[in-house]
Amino acid sequence: MRLDERYVPYLQMARLYHLARMNDKWFRLDEPLVSAFVERWRPETHTFHMPFEECTITLQDVAYQLGLPVNRHYVSGFLTDFHVYIQGAQPAWQWFQELLGVLPPANQIQKFVVNCTWFQETFGECPEGADEETVRRFTSRLEDMGGYSWGSAALAWLYRCICRVANRHVVKLAGPLQLLQSWIFWRFPGFRPAGYDAFSWLLASRWSGYNPSVSEKGPRVQMTRLRIDMLQARDVSMLTSYV
Incomplete structure (x- = not known):
């Protein structure tokens, strides 16, 4: 979706302009990679069960990857002033x-x-x-949108989508999966694509232009499963600060 430059001042006031610019620095989803990781997801604990221990994506990860606020008003469909x-x-x-x-x-x-x-x-x-x-x-109250915890909403939505896909009767991936894919690249360096070594902010923008192959998805899923099976604790990046 094209970003209308006339909206920029209001996005800047909402402190969400950086996210809008992600449209220019996005990357394609690596479906075999994400699918193999989703198979490790356990809905009852909201964690990935890996060979060495459990792990999960956190609010801190969302804040670093997408720069979304995590400590403001919660996003809810409930109206306390419905009568208005x-x-x-x-x-x-x-x-x-x-x-x-x-x-x-x-x-x-x-x-x-x-x-x-x-x-x-x-x-x-x-x-x-x-x-x-x-x-x-077209921008009415857009400047107020920065007052909400969009990071919490994004993480909750991601959890819900992964839980849904974990059901064997559901075959289509959905949700903010680029967030999950960027987290995989950061936390599991062995899965990072080659040639994307420059640090940038937002962290997810590091993979700008990444375009994985769309062929041989089945064999690639199987290969990724094997690589996950062989993971050890030393293969995980535990950095909490990326600067």
């Missing part, structure tokens, strides 16, 4: 107007929700040459 936003089983239009500067037509309202298609059609892309007032509709 819903009145008479419909959205309270006063705050809606103040927040977005525009109201949805009646045919886009379903009881107390507004159709997602309307949001996509209305706010999918900021028009070229838009004035500041229009841009604010």
Whole structure:
């Protein structure tokens, strides 16, 4: 997704601009590698059971890899001030107007929700040459987003996705798996791709441009399993500071 430069000042105020720039420094998922590690995951303990001991990805890892805050307001779908936003089983239009500067037509309202298609059609892309007032509709309260513990939310979502994939009836990987892959590269140096030796911040940006082979996935999974089986404690990087 292209980063609109007009949003940058608000992302900077939210202290999330560095994460948005990860779009320019991302890397492709190594599915055989991640799949082999996920097989070691135990949902009951949220840990990888390795040959030497258990290990897991922590909030500290999330903070270092993605630079996400971990000690601010928690991210939750629970509204403590529900009455402010819903009145008479419909959205309270006063705050809606103040927040977005525009109201949805009646045919886009379903009881107390507004159709997602309307949001996509209305706010999918900021028009070229838009004035500041229009841009604010697309960035409304974005500067407040830095006050939440996105690192905790990302880690919880990753745990949930890995637990789901650990079920033998689920075959598709999902979730923030680049975070998991970057953690594997950092904690298990033997699995790092060659030629990515420069330190950078965010730490996950070190693997910028990494593009693993998409062929022979089956044999590569088997080979990775064997390599994991042979891991010992000395093969793990226990660094808690990467500078």
